[in-house]
Amino acid sequence: MKELDNPYKQLLDLNKSMAGSAGIQAMAKLGKIVSPPPNLVVSVDGMPITKAFIWLDEYWLQGHERHTKGHLVSATQNRAGGGGYAEFASHNHDIDNDYTENIIMTDTWHVGDTVLLIPIVGQDNKTVEQYAVLCKLVRLDGVY
Template sequence: MHKTENPYKALVSLQKKLSAGAALQPGVGIGKVVSPPPNIQISYNGYILTSKYLWIDEYWIPGHTRHMVGSTDYTAGGSGDAEYASHAHPIDNDEALTDTWKAGDNVLLLPVTGEDGRTTKQYVVLCKLKRLDGN
């Protein structure tokens, strides 16, 4: 009697290998800023990550400028004179942002994966995090 191999055995084996590999991929994590940009250091899982391992949105780098276009809200002057009637002012200028991280801030870290699906030991720093319960 000839025994046939289960046609699904190889498929199940492949699925197990793929899911095991996926389980090893780290997800997002929370790091703590040790020192802010430009000499940024972030503590994460017992390691200190430096700029060599981090990708940061330009918004968080001190001195970053962006061009603002728009207008102010319509407001009226207080004297009641016609020249002070409700009006708006145009905005068309560059503004330097002052937001940045400081030591002790919690930030969201996302591991970067290469084309092969493996992590590259690089992290994207997405945003500053704040808990609303005070912890």
């Protein structure tokens, strides 16, 4: 892959070539959120797809818990005390600590958001039976 190549276009081209060789006409689609999770409904080509036919990245469920860990090296801001005494002169405190944290996600999709859907075909390798909803998409030029 060249540095300036669009990796998403290459991924879609790969998907298209694999689908074409298998006789599948299903391709990635853009959908619009009609109803956000937990009662998710996505409109695809004007047809509503309900949560019974959707696989969802759990990140988009409100209340999804993520675990983080790391190491923080920093310092507090300088602060001066009172009375002009040396022990109250302007000073800071070093921070050099490991940390672990649990983060509970509260963001989700909203009505009108555009999402990427990947069709999941059935046993016949042709019929789309479900969709994987991967992410929310935005265009930088504000179109769509």
